[in-house]
Amino acid sequence: MPPTEHELRLRERLGRLRNLPLLGGARISGELERLQRQIERIGEEATDEEIWRKVELARDEDRPYTLDYVERLFDDWFELHGDRALGDDGAMIAGLGKLDGRTVVLVGQQKGRDVHERASRRFGMPNPEGYRKAWHAMELADRHGFPVVTLVDTPGAYPGVFAEQHGQGAAIARSQSIMARLKVPIVACVIGEGGSGGAIAIALADRVLMQENAIYSVISPEGCAAILWRDAGQKKKAAAAFRPDAVHCRELGVIDEVVSEPVGGAHIDPDLAARLLGQALRESLAELDGIPGDDLRRRRRARFRSLGVFA
């Protein structure tokens, strides 16, 4: 097989890297090996197209959203609308319900089905009010000893003038800080798009799950391509470079478990997708049962504090 353009470029860079003057501790020699291995692996990896297919599935308009799962998994569902400060953000859902007869607090982003709902829910991009709604529900859970389940499905936090004026960054930080303090079990599952800060704001959990065709990333492929390639059209290349798919996230230790979906994707059979998700949530909650609150919290913080790769 003739070398691809990508491989040729890699080889050229490898050659150039070999000639760089080495700084003390720059660890370039280790990187040389890594590049070499990368070249050897090229033939085996998922293609750009396969990774892009995951991105499309995660964003599929017919994919089940948070409320579709709530409807199928929870009894006695009661939605909590208020952030007790400023407004009711449609992009974020919070509420109480029974999962197998046990009261659970659920928090999750919600996209819309039709044009009007999409606009009113801002395509699942919360404002600070949405995150405040989430804090409020999670603090309620902590007071009453209810486990928390979060469903992550957002392209990101809403980039608006009003959102910035009302402290979007601080709202995301505070949401994580509250999750790092809770003494009740938290299980998070990425069910569609796990888009950057807007997603992690509700994903600092004891167990982090991810559906088979969900994506989880630091920036959208389009955004990454626009910045690093200076061309949003290079989105497939960008996605292939940071690989937002569940298997890769599992390899990096970012998530604990991949949740199966019906063949072809969750939208093919939402009922089956909900049963599979429900099963995974139950198993995770059962694993966390009986662990004292202080231990849960300590382990949760230690889990996230251990993430990162450096030399």
Next chain:
Amino acid sequence: MAKIDVSVETNDQPTPPPSHPNTCPSCHSHYRDDELEKSQWVCEQCGHHFPMRARARIASLADPGSFAEEATELHSADPLGFFDLRPYTERLAQAEMETGLADAMVIGRAAIEKRQCELAVMDFAFMGGSMGSVVGEKFSRACDSAAEAKMPLVAVTSSGGARMQEGILALMQLPKTVAAVEDLHDSGQALLCVMAHPTTGGVLASFATLGDIVLAEPNALMSFAGPRVVQEITKEKLPDDFGRAEQNLRYGQIDAIVPRPELRPTLSRLLRLFDAPN
């Protein structure tokens, strides 16, 4: 008679080509390196705050000879084998050579007007101050170091956000630093944050806004999404001081704006206030 709105026309003028880094973008005064160093990189004519490098920041805050750097051995790896137009490893090597720093944050023990504290200072010159695994780990260690020595942590931020080249692991530095702040708080120690221009994205949405005290330098941009992204998505006309320190103060997002020459005495006073009675 038709009136011509001059203000609109002036606003529409194309931005002038980038000038010399020592020329004030606000009043066009030009300075020699030694003049800027003496004025702590603040324009003496109009008060514009030039970007300040991490080493210079530490020298301006810490008592002479008091700074003992920690975690100097940490260097970024390339967990994804990331390759855009250039390999990440090459970008790292270049940033290291240009800045003389191992990554975008320097941490260590220091004294500010004889008050002991831990310092964590970011440097925008190293890949836009972006937060990857090393910045996350250094901040996390700074929290532990402060907790162990029972002294407050002073963090000076300047960052474009998470480091894209580390993919999802860069995003994980948000919960990592947040968890570290919670551990610091549980130990009873304070976090004092100073946001320098710009502090945006992932750093704003994690430890920078979790300080017991949150300060900002004048005119520092502190927005989660950048002005261009907000403009593009919302098509709204942005307020003139969109995302700037002054707007954040007006909307109650920060505690105070502190001009650079007053930062050292301000931090010293705050450290006194957080000091244990004995």
